[in-house]
Amino acid sequence: VPRHRLSDEIEKIVQEHLKFDLVDDFNSNIWELLAADGEMKVYRRELEENGIVLDPLKAVHSVKGVTGHEVCKYFWDPAVRMEWEGTLDSSRMLEALSDDTLIFNQVHKRVWPAAQRDTCFWSHIRSVSKENKNDLDDWIVVNYSTTHDSAPIKEPMIRAWANVALICSTIILNRDKYADLSSVPRENLVCKITYVAQVNPGGWAPANVLRAVYKREYPKFLKRFTQYVMDKTKKLPILL
Numbered sequence: 001v002p003r004h005r006l007s008d009e010i011e012k013i014v015q016e017h018l019k020f021d022l023v024d025d026f027n028s029n030i031w032e033l034l035a036a037d038g039e040m041k042v043y044r045r046e047l048e049e050n051g052i053v054l055d056p057l058k059a060v061h062s063v064k065g066v067t068g069h070e071v072c073k074y075f076w077d078p079a080v081r082m083e084w085e086g087t088l089d090s091s092r093m094l095e096a097l098s099d100d101t102l103i104f105n106q107v108h109k110r111v112w113p114a115a116q117r118d119t120c121f122w123s124h125i126r127s128v129s130k131e132n133k134n135d136l137d138d139w140i141v142v143n144y145s146t147t148h149d150s151a152p153i154k155e156p157m158i159r160a161w162a163n164v165a166l167i168c169s170t171i172i173l174n175r176d177k178y179a180d181l182s183s184v185p186r187e188n189l190v191c192k193i194t195y196v197a198q199v200n201p202g203g204w205a206p207a208n209v210l211r212a213v214y215k216r217e218y219p220k221f222l223k224r225f226t227q228y229v230m231d232k233t234k235k236l237p238i239l240l
């Protein structure tokens with residue numbers, strides 16, 4: 001695997017996500033259900049630092065007819081970002097550090113009365129093999145804020161900081177019916193999605209405004225993205 005200037009940081013952050021994100025800690029009362037829509041459940045924890053809302057967000061979803069590789073690929077692919085992201089004014093891929101790690105600069109649509117935000121983050125995609133060799137690999141994308149010479153912080157824009165992971169497992173129903181997995185019909189696929197996001201909005205924004213934005217935007221964002229992947233893959237051969 002080709003190494004680059006961010007390889008060590010990426011390895012550390014990815015391993016942290018793989019260690020903590022899939023722990024089923026929903027029965028402890030640290031998570032508050034923010035929204036539920038069918039199989040999608042979105043939770044938050046209330047967390048503030050110096051009066052700034054940092055509420056960690058965790059969502060789980062179960063999507064029929066797609067693989068984890070497909071979900072992660074569309075989430076990572078710069079070519080389709082503006083097709084499914086409804087909360088951005090722009091998205092620029094600044095640098096490809098390797099074939100699985102890109103650096104983005106994105107300008108978020110302004111949320112009145114707060115100042116407009118932008119983000120600069122590396123985005124890394126990889127497969128993670130399971131203990132049971134019969135299972136398909138998990139797939140993960142991590143988006144983690146970084147700095148870049150081509151993304152200077154320019155007033156009045158406020159730089160928000162994000163640490164986001166999308167982790168997907170693929171379940172094949174009636175598995176023993178198929179010798180060749182690539183012939184599995186899509187209705188026998190279920191993708192289990194875990195999405196975690198920790199965002200520092202950068203400068204101050206009223207806590208009640210931020211919490212209202214999170215409550216409205218995250219469920220919409222996840223519903224729109226997963227629907228987009230189902231629509232895009234419907235007629236395509238499955239990507240395992």
Ligand SMILES: CCCCCc1ccc(-c2ccc(S(=O)(=O)CCO)cc2)cc1CCc1ccccn1
Binds near residue numbers: 114143201213218
């Ligand atoms: C006053 C408003 C401040 C906005 C704060 C903010 C900034 C960035 C982010 C965010 C959201 C999703 C990602 S990602 O999943 O990696 C995909 C990248 O295209 C990275 C960052 C979130 C939020 C919080 C508000 C909010 C929530 C969901 C969607 C949009 N806005």
